[in-house]
Amino acid sequence: MTRKIVVLLLLLLLPWIPIGDSMNYVLRMATMSMLYMVLALGLSVVTGFIGYLDLGYVGFYAIGAYTSALLSAHYDIPYWIVFLIATLTGGVGGLLRGIPTLGLTGDYFAIVTFGFSELIVLIIRNEVWLTRGPMGITGVKGPSFLWHTLSKEWEYFYMILFMLTLTIVVIKRLQYSRIGRAMLAIREDETAAEACGIDTRRYKMLAFGLSASFGAAAGSFYAHWMHIVHPDMFYFWESILVLCIVIVGGVGSVSGIVLGALVLIPTTELLRVALLALAQWSTLAGVTFISQDIVNARYLIFGIILVLMMRFRPQGIKN
Amino acid sequence: MDWQDILDKSSLFLLQLTNGLTLGSIYALIAVGYTMVYGVLGLINFAHGEIYMLGAFIAYHLVSAYNVPFFAAFGIALVVCSGFGMLIELFAYRPLREKRRLVALISAIGISIFLQNLALVIWGAQQKGFPSEKLPVFFSSMALTLGDININYLQVFIFVLCVVLMLTLHYIIMRTRIGMAMRAIAQDARAAALMGINLNRVISFTFAVGSFLGAVAGVLVGVYYNAIWPTMGYTAGIKAFAAAVLGGIGSVPGAILGGMILGIAEVFGAGYISSAYRDGIAYAIMILVIIFKPTGLLGKAEVDRR
Numbered sequence: 209m210t211r212k213i214v215v216l217l218l219l220l221l222l223p224w225i226p227i228g229d230s231m232n233y234v235l236r237m238a239t240m241s242m243l244y245m246v247l248a249l250g251l252s253v254v255t256g257f258i259g260y261l262d263l264g265y266v267g268f269y270a271i272g273a274y275t276s277a278l279l280s281a282h283y284d285i286p287y288w289i290v291f292l293i294a295t296l297t298g299g300v301g302g303l304l305r306g307i308p309t310l311g312l313t314g315d316y317f318a319i320v321t322f323g324f325s326e327l328i329v330l331i332i333r334n335e336v337w338l339t340r341g342p343m344g345i346t347g348v349k350g351p352s353f354l355w356h357t358l359s360k361e362w363e364y365f366y367m368i369l370f371m372l373t374l375t376i377v378v379i380k381r382l383q384y385s386r387i388g389r390a391m392l393a394i395r396e397d398e399t400a401a402e403a404c405g406i407d408t409r410r411y412k413m414l415a416f417g418l419s420a421s422f423g424a425a426a427g428s429f430y431a432h433w434m435h436i437v438h439p440d441m442f443y444f445w446e447s448i449l450v451l452c453i454v455i456v457g458g459v460g461s462v463s464g465i466v467l468g469a470l471v472l473i474p475t476t477e478l479l480r481v482a483l484l485a486l487a488q489w490s491t492l493a494g495v496t497f498i499s500q501d502i503v504n505a506r507y508l509i510f511g512i513i514l515v516l517m518m519r520f521r522p523q524g525i526k527n
Numbered sequence: 528m529d530w531q532d533i534l535d536k537s538s539l540f541l542l543q544l545t546n547g548l549t550l551g552s553i554y555a556l557i558a559v560g561y562t563m564v565y566g567v568l569g570l571i572n573f574a575h576g577e578i579y580m581l582g583a584f585i586a587y588h589l590v591s592a593y594n595v596p597f598f599a600a601f602g603i604a605l606v607v608c609s610g611f612g613m614l615i616e617l618f619a620y621r622p623l624r625e626k627r628r629l630v631a632l633i634s635a636i637g638i639s640i641f642l643q644n645l646a647l648v649i650w651g652a653q654q655k656g657f658p659s660e661k662l663p664v665f666f667s668s669m670a671l672t673l674g675d676i677n678i679n680y681l682q683v684f685i686f687v688l689c690v691v692l693m694l695t696l697h698y699i700i701m702r703t704r705i706g707m708a709m710r711a712i713a714q715d716a717r718a719a720a721l722m723g724i725n726l727n728r729v730i731s732f733t734f735a736v737g738s739f740l741g742a743v744a745g746v747l748v749g750v751y752y753n754a755i756w757p758t759m760g761y762t763a764g765i766k767a768f769a770a771a772v773l774g775g776i777g778s779v780p781g782a783i784l785g786g787m788i789l790g791i792a793e794v795f796g797a798g799y800i801s802s803a804y805r806d807g808i809a810y811a812i813m814i815l816v817i818i819f820k821p822t823g824l825l826g827k828a829e830v831d832r833r
């Protein structure tokens with residue numbers, strides 16, 4: 209407990225460490241990592257608690273981001289209401305997707321969730337009248353609370369820190385509650401759980417809705433933090449990256465997932481910087497066998513991580 | 528509506544049908560790879576689409592960089608991809624065979640991402656095409672001209688090659704010892720092993736055959752659309768999987784039927800409904816089939832395995 213308080217205090221003080229110009233960069237990295245922690249914790253409600261592989265999580269992330277961006281572009285309503293509507297829309301989306309997929313098992317569920325998220329991104333890309341399609345929505349306002357509009361990096365940092373803390377509390381409370389135990393029972397053996405009197409359909413729907421709400425909430429933050437939404441921000445890769453965090457951390461382990469995001473997100477960034485340098489060097493040195501697109505290849509490492517984790521440590525680093 | 532109008536409409540229809548059949552036979556080739564692996568292992572081989580992409584790239588690389596004649600490059604690509612398929616099985620799936628199915632599925636996704644990005648590193652994100660002067664001349668000459676409809680020999684070649692491969696595959700599965708072993712494993716792997724069937728050897732063979740067919744599809748698509756890019760396996764893979772599901776996963780004739788239906792549906796959907804949602808048609812069909820008729824058109828009802 210004391211250790212957690214120390215960690216929290218350190219986090220609260222992070223924006224005030226005097227390291228000068230690179231502070232914004234560090235803060236952005238920290239904000240990004242925490243955003244992915246929220247996403248991964250949300251995904252873990254389905255993938256960890258009830259044990260269903262959700263390959264379309266990015267769909268709810270996109271729903272949250274677009275709902276939020278569109279609402280604040282067209283209507284003058286306070287951000288916290290926009291945020292709530294976006295979260296609810298995501299949750300309803302999760303429930304709607306849950307209805308037809310409730311009876312599916314294992315890999316069929318995985319592939320259908322994947323199909324759904326692809327359709328969502330396809331709709332976003334093509335319904336230009338609503339989403340502006342491939343042009344994206346630019347100039348999304350920063351979130352405003354009462355009279356103050358967030359604009360500085362450290363303000364976003366605190367906002368996502370608050371969201372993360374809330375998420376962790378909810379997930380932890382859920383884990384040790386009656387509902388959480390019922391969900392874990394579904395993961396271990398759905399038939400046995402049903403035989404024990406657990407209403408599996410109800411708990412599965414609950415997990416779908418809850419998980420999707422977290423995804424949409426994170427999406428809303430993302431849209432207002434980046435000030436832009438674009439269909440390319442919601443590639444299938446994002447689902448995989450989030451899944452990778454959950455897998456590395458260990459399905460169902462909150463601290464594992466936090467650690468997983470803390471390792472993987474900065475790694476992605478470091479790889480991006482390193483590969484960019486490599487590409488620039490190869491241009492200067494006239495090396496031709498390195499393609500300039502190598503920068504985009506940082507996802508390569510996630511493929512290797514997934515395979516190796518499944519082979520040697522399918523339960524994650526913490527479990 | 529006068530005669531000319533009807534003639535125009537029907538020739539457009541026939542043109543779409545030929546395009547649909549060409550695309551459909553390519554989907555069928557990939558779908559067979561999914562369905563065979565699913566039949567023996569119960570695994571969605573997510574990396575299958577990447578084999579298809581690699582097939583196209585390897586043939587392209589040999590033709591454009593090393594001046595290898597097209598058909599030789601085609602052959603080499605097929606052999607290399609069969610080897611890749613076997614290696615993937617050996618490293619990423621075999622050690623996980625006793626674990627839960629989702630573990631192997633995640634490993635498959637990992638392989639798929641790895642190969643896709645590897646292709647991105649080696650060949651770049653830009654679309655590539657086979658240099659037309661190095662393709663056989665007869666590909667672009669017209670086989671049949673009926674009014675406005677032109678069918679070139681490439682389309683005929685694709686269609687005939689697919690039919691020949693499918694018949695060969697049917698022969699292998701139904702008439703040879705290893706085909707019989709495959710069917711036995713599909714029914715009950717444990718019992719098959721007890722009867723003295725070498726599981727590893729047969730599963731390797733299944734992957735080799737599936738990858739071979741996938742690579743054929745990759746090269747054919749690369750030539751047909753004259754476009755090869757690193758993420759081409761991703762959409763094509765999902766569509767072919769949709770085809771396999773539509774036909775009934777685990778059933779080879781089903782995969783062929785599903786591929787044909789999906790190819791035609793996609794071309795007609797893009798032509799008559801909305802070309803922007805071209806890819807969506809396959810996804811929608813897949814979702815609807817999984818939800819309402821998970822056994823597909825020709826599949827057998829299966830006990831729930833997880």
